[in-house]
Amino acid sequence: MSAHPHLPASLSANAARVVENGFTGPVNSALVPRYSGPATFALLPGIETVEHADVAILGAPWDAGVSFRSGARFGPEHIRSASRLLRPYNPALDVSPFAGMQVVDAGDVALNPFNIPEALGVLQDTATSLVRGGTSLVTLGGDHTLALPLLRSVAAVHGPVALLHFDAHLDTWDTYFGAEYTHGTPFRRAVEEGIVDTESICHVGTRGPLYGHRDLEEDRRFGFGILTSADVFRQGVDEIVARLRERVGNRPLYVSIDIDVLDPAHAPGTGTPEAGGLTSRELLEILRGLAGLNIVGADVVEVAPAYDHADITGVAASHVAYDLVSLLALRDGGKGTR
Template structure:
């Protein structure tokens, strides 16, 4: 935490000061600013779906996540985390991607995060499709070196290419590993499931040293014991969290582009993020919310909740 006077820390706009359906639709109705100057943590949107392979719509994700985040209140009643009493947090708006050119967008994202990280703020990203995690990790690794990764997803995202392209939402973990952005002995992938193009699809991950925990290994279980092992595995070195909303079961989160049956429960998703408490978290993202397939708004609310929980486990957050 930076040396901020607690009385000058940003606070979300409360539901008793302004009706929840009013006010500016920033993340948790926090103050907004154009850059990360003076911040300990920054919510950032990347409104992009040009890396998707099935249903589009994640370009609308950041706006909908912000809108549904109006239900979130400052204090975490389960963990007693008080992030807004501890850190200076704001919504720094969206990355101005090139919506006609995915490769240019990747470079725009990388440069944007380089600038953000120069302020020593921890980025929490509202996606957007999963392609974005690769350029974000490029900027993160420039600052912190290879990072441990907690990857929550239905898919391993280790395709060598899609339609001959190396930049797509099914490739970011493959690219990150190839570029040495990951500390491969500190990578865990949780929730992988479904069908594959080859019987050994997930074995590439294991061959890299990644720990793979399939959705079937999580069925009917609390994931608290798993996360105790993850904390030991990660140690005190930098860790990044990437949470693809399709890790969750479609009964909880239908609003996404590549749905798979029989996923994690939301309570398991919360156990994973809350289980990262005490780790040296240097960034996180929540990706693949596609509002056109989310008629109730619940998928976006689950995404907003996961991002809030990531904020609650950042270094420096007090527990009341």
């Protein structure tokens, strides 16, 4: 029988959902074509259809903080569309994240495109409400300004958190055109506000020209470690993972991923591309090396679909978000079902 009394069963996505271990999962793609129906992340149920969510995918379609190419406001829908092809078992991490916890799509937050402080405040309030209710977030941006209110939300519950920041850029500059809140400043503000643990913060994948050597000096003063894209190439994924795990330890960890950490060959659809970046394989393997750490939240930002030929960036971002959800299923020894 259809979930709606006047809706044929063949038109009801809920009638074809996978339910495993009591958790409502994605639409069964063996019964409903992947390209039909609402484009929720990985075809997951909406947050309004369940009583509690362990993990929520939250869209933040906003890019008023960019300094070069705009368009990341369309990132969440682009990533969701690419995620239709994701399947429920992750062999790389040997986990079925949707069968071990309740994962949902929480939709998009309505953020004012003309008022930066208001938009950041609304996102912070929304995220904090969900986190306080026991839901971990994987947020889809949107530009990197959004990382600041998201860090505020996890710090409100967990205290200052460890931070792994995957990005071509430092994002610790002071201001742009006198503006303190932009996509190039969130992690300087985070340090100033005391919401990150400065003994366990690190950039990964940085590269490209800077304004001067002072940028690096200030960044080190804030406490950041730096593992460049060249370090990943020369030292290899396993060594990078070992160094990151040692730096983070068992602290609550937030993972922030600017998709421009990938080389433009792997992620052309972004606002500030830089040559010489990570491959999508390297990024995914580094993330998988974080299995078992106490991850409390994450974001994937700066996907700008207008520049994304053949959906390369959207596909990469959807897999990154999927692995982040899988890592959340494996924290604290793992409750994800194999």
